[in-house]
Amino acid sequence: MTTTYVLRGPRPLGGEPADVVLADGVITQIAAPGTADVPDGSDVVEVAADGYVLLPGLVDLHTHLREPGREDAETVASGTRAAAAGGFTAVHAMANTSPVADTAGVVEQVWRLGQEAGWVDVHPVGAVTVGLGGERLAELGAMADSAAHVRVFSDDGKCVHDPILMRRALEYVKAFDGVVAQHAQEPRLTEGAQMNEGVVSAEIGLAGWPAVAEEAIIARDVLLAEHVGSRLHVCHLSTAGSVEIVRWAKGRGIDVTAEVTPHHLILTDELARTYDPTFKVNPPLRTAADVEAVREGLADGTIDIVATDHAPHTREDKDCEWGAAAFGMTGLETALSVVQSTMVDTGRLTWSDVARVLSANPARIGRIDGTQGRPVAVGEPANLTLVDPAATRTVDGRAQATASGNTPFAGRELPGRVVATFLRGRATVLDGAPVQAPTGSTAVGGGVR
Ligand SMILES: NC(=O)N[C@@H](CC(=O)O)C(=O)O
Ligand SMILES: [Zn+2]
Numbered sequence: 001m002t003t004t005y006v007l008r009g010p011r012p013l014g015g016e017p018a019d020v021v022l023a024d025g026v027i028t029q030i031a032a033p034g035t036a037d038v039p040d041g042s043d044v045v046e047v048a049a050d051g052y053v054l055l056p057g058l059v060d061l062h063t064h065l066r067e068p069g070r071e072d073a074e075t076v077a078s079g080t081r082a083a084a085a086g087g088f089t090a091v092h093a094m095a096n097t098s099p100v101a102d103t104a105g106v107v108e109q110v111w112r113l114g115q116e117a118g119w120v121d122v123h124p125v126g127a128v129t130v131g132l133g134g135e136r137l138a139e140l141g142a143m144a145d146s147a148a149h150v151r152v153f154s155d156d157g158k159c160v161h162d163p164i165l166m167r168r169a170l171e172y173v174k175a176f177d178g179v180v181a182q183h184a185q186e187p188r189l190t191e192g193a194q195m196n197e198g199v200v201s202a203e204i205g206l207a208g209w210p211a212v213a214e215e216a217i218i219a220r221d222v223l224l225a226e227h228v229g230s231r232l233h234v235c236h237l238s239t240a241g242s243v244e245i246v247r248w249a250k251g252r253g254i255d256v257t258a259e260v261t262p263h264h265l266i267l268t269d270e271l272a273r274t275y276d277p278t279f280k281v282n283p284p285l286r287t288a289a290d291v292e293a294v295r296e297g298l299a300d301g302t303i304d305i306v307a308t309d310h311a312p313h314t315r316e317d318k319d320c321e322w323g324a325a326a327f328g329m330t331g332l333e334t335a336l337s338v339v340q341s342t343m344v345d346t347g348r349l350t351w352s353d354v355a356r357v358l359s360a361n362p363a364r365i366g367r368i369d370g371t372q373g374r375p376v377a378v379g380e381p382a383n384l385t386l387v388d389p390a391a392t393r394t395v396d397g398r399a400q401a402t403a404s405g406n407t408p409f410a411g412r413e414l415p416g417r418v419v420a421t422f423l424r425g426r427a428t429v430l431d432g433a434p435v436q437a438p439t440g441s442t443a444v445g446g447g448v449r
């Protein structure tokens with residue numbers, strides 16, 4: 001018999017308090033506090049949730065799980081456990097593994113590993129080009145038709161810079177309502193780049209990565225998407241100019257969506273002065289004016305989602321001098337807190353907006369909105385996250401569930417704590433801690449069927 005959970009008094013989407021009952025994988029009751037009928041004779045767990053906010057399970061469109069190939073940095077099991085701890089019930093796993101996820105075989109392997117781990121639904125992203133080489137289109141159709149039902153395609157880590165290939169990819173994915181998620185980085189303008197190009201890079205003498213290297217690709221790609229009538233997603237947008245281009249493109253009716261990472265909502269290139277490679281990331285941390293622009297873009301809907309770009313790296317790849325260190329920072333376990341701190345506690349987003357940018361919209365863009373990113377309503381799958389917004393915590397990299405310690409928030413105090421996460425009614429996190437590895441899940445592949 002499965003456990004029935006009775007959540008006492010949480011505020012769904014930050015609204016009025018209610019009792020919420022989860023049974024047999026779905027939400028079976030939403031009732032006035034104290035009035036929910038508790039079924040007799042079943043295995044019932046009551047969760048005191050006064051003052052907590054109940055959100056739909058979070059969905060990440062951009063996670064690096066590193067398996068296959070770099071299991072020393074993260075595995076599907078460790079990364080998805082971290083995801084559950086951060087309040088997620090689904091993640092899209094980026095294709096820059098080794099081997100690259102550019103065939104039906106590799107995406108099915110990642111999808112199966114996700115099912116076996118059972119922490120969240122894992123939806124593999126397929127590579128756009130063979131081996132992320134930027135020269136030949138991968139077998140997008142075979143990945144789409146595979147058991148993994150791939151709908152998101154990306155060479156993330158690398159930019160699809162050849163305009164002919166980008167055009168063909170955009171045309172190709174239309175056949176199965178897929179999307180190309182572009183890592184927008186003009187390679188020639190960023191050769192040797194180590195950080196944002198600006199006042200700080202000039203002062204400390206690190207090679208700069210200019211905003212125009214991102215903006216030029218986004219401008220090109222929205223025009224290509226318009227030309228071929230396809231769907232484009234912009235990964236980890238980071239500059240004020242990029243926000244303006246996406247705003248213009250949407251105004252023109254172009255089918256473009258965009259994401260911002262938690263770190264680009266809060267951190268700036270001033271942190272490079274520490275020469276601590278924890279702050280080395282692609283795209284680089286930008287200026288305070290850019291941070292303000294991405295917050296504004298997220299608040300006004302120009303930016304559709306927050307995606308973590310969780311990029312775990314081993315100690316060897318990060319504990320070295322800045323120039324030699326890998327690009328990337330972890331994010332699954334701090335994302336919601338950063339969004340609360342920068343957007344909710346500042347009055348720029350409501351909790352209902354948070355549900356939109358961290359659950360409904362990413363599920364829709366990834367075409368998994370049949371099962372994830374659903375409303376908190378009776379009859380819906382019980383994919384839920386219970387958050388205590390009044391809690392504060394000091395981030396301890398070593399105490400996290402991810403196998404890698406490269407969090408940029410170590411030692412920082414952040415608001416909010418994920419108290420519980422439910423995947424189809426089964427608790428993956430309770431009392432703020434991942435619950436013993438669940439045995440397999442009933443995850444279905446992504447995409448519309
Ligand atoms: N964000 C990063 O700095 N690194 C990512 C690649 C990427 O997202 O471009 C990684 O795979 O490590
Ligand atoms: Zn990227």
Ligand SMILES: [Zn+2]
Nearest residue numbers: 094156157309
């Ligand atoms: Zn990435």
